[in-house]
Amino acid sequence: MARLSLNAVSKSFGDKTVVDNLSLTIEPGQFVALLGPSGCGKSTILRMLAGFETVSAGDIQHGDQCLSSAKFHLPTEERNFGMVFQSYALWPHMTVMENVGYPLKIQKVDRQNYQRRVQDALDIVQLNDFKDRLPSQLSGGQRQRVALARSLVTEPDVILFDEPLANLDRHLRESMEITFREFHRRTGATMVYVTHDQAEAMALADQIAVLKDGQLMQWSTPEDLYAQPNNEWVANFIGQGSILRCQSVLGNQLLTSADVIGLLYDQTGHHGRMLVRPQHVDLSATSNMLQGTVRECIFRGERYDIFLELENGDTLHAYHTEPLTIGSARQLSIQQAWTLEPSHDHDH
Numbered sequence: 001m002a003r004l005s006l007n008a009v010s011k012s013f014g015d016k017t018v019v020d021n022l023s024l025t026i027e028p029g030q031f032v033a034l035l036g037p038s039g040c041g042k043s044t045i046l047r048m049l050a051g052f053e054t055v056s057a058g059d060i061q062h063g064d065q066c067l068s069s070a071k072f073h074l075p076t077e078e079r080n081f082g083m084v085f086q087s088y089a090l091w092p093h094m095t096v097m098e099n100v101g102y103p104l105k106i107q108k109v110d111r112q113n114y115q116r117r118v119q120d121a122l123d124i125v126q127l128n129d130f131k132d133r134l135p136s137q138l139s140g141g142q143r144q145r146v147a148l149a150r151s152l153v154t155e156p157d158v159i160l161f162d163e164p165l166a167n168l169d170r171h172l173r174e175s176m177e178i179t180f181r182e183f184h185r186r187t188g189a190t191m192v193y194v195t196h197d198q199a200e201a202m203a204l205a206d207q208i209a210v211l212k213d214g215q216l217m218q219w220s221t222p223e224d225l226y227a228q229p230n231n232e233w234v235a236n237f238i239g240q241g242s243i244l245r246c247q248s249v250l251g252n253q254l255l256t257s258a259d260v261i262g263l264l265y266d267q268t269g270h271h272g273r274m275l276v277r278p279q280h281v282d283l284s285a286t287s288n289m290l291q292g293t294v295r296e297c298i299f300r301g302e303r304y305d306i307f308l309e310l311e312n313g314d315t316l317h318a319y320h321t322e323p324l325t326i327g328s329a330r331q332l333s334i335q336q337a338w339t340l341e342p343s344h345d346h347d348h
């Protein structure tokens, strides 16, 4: 197994740059998500890794081997990367077993090896009982498991996923997340997974590349992305939270409850921004208090989502165990907050 690295990779279509000077080092066996809104360039990055697209500048290396550069392009079929698409891309007239074994047929693998490897792949995704069925006789989740088995039958070092859960309903997506995690544990393969769904990326990946307009915004573990977003745009994109205006402040600092009060009450300007996660709002506080008015209260089963208006007019999202009356005043404290660098497109 080898390290996969993108070094200052750019891709342009005509005069439009869709991937801009991207560098990432993906360690062997890592599960990496490429995350960003529609059009940010994540599928283009995956397609360059797969060899479906050339690179305009920079290079992609796999261990000692160059896969792509502006001068060189290793064809897709020589990369031995597994691939799983949103559409499953199964052959409708072939059984589960034939679909899974198809890449081995192309490689002209002998009969004995063929049988063993198809069997092993079906075991990993737990589809042995379905091996003689046609894709039309399977559920969406089962079809995606066939595609997973097929992606690993050639024993690839790297498996690429292009929004593989996008076609499934929410309930099934959650159970497929567990399937994907198990799949990663059992194969140990390096996985690169494209999604626009931040919750899915956080649930699956060891490391996440957040992209916007072809540029890397942040490259972090899910935990760091959540607790320490690099800027206001990332903070808005990842998880639940409120962004409050405050006195100008350096970005990327953790604030205590007392710091928060000082920054919110200082009237010398409000060019600073801080991120507050709902679990850090204490609605039964007795010190470092702020005043808020309850504007919305939504039942979520295990808790209520409360939205409060602060004295400066900003909205603060909190969790609570009981419902609160809309329009009522509430004392609260913010236990901790994270200061943000403003995004360039929102610097006012």
Ligand SMILES: Nc1ncnc2c1ncn2[C@@H]1O[C@H](COP(=O)(O)OP(=O)(O)OP(=O)(O)O)[C@@H](O)[C@H]1O
Pocket: 013, 018, 036, 037, 038, 039, 040, 041, 042, 043, 044, 045, 196
């Ligand atoms: N072959 C192409 N020719 C011209 N422009 C392209 C081509 N492929 C992609 N683009 C453009 O590049 C940009 C990035 O596309 P890409 O498909 O990588 O985004 P994405 O983040 O995967 O979006 P989505 O989630 O909608 O698939 C888009 O503006 C798209 O229109």
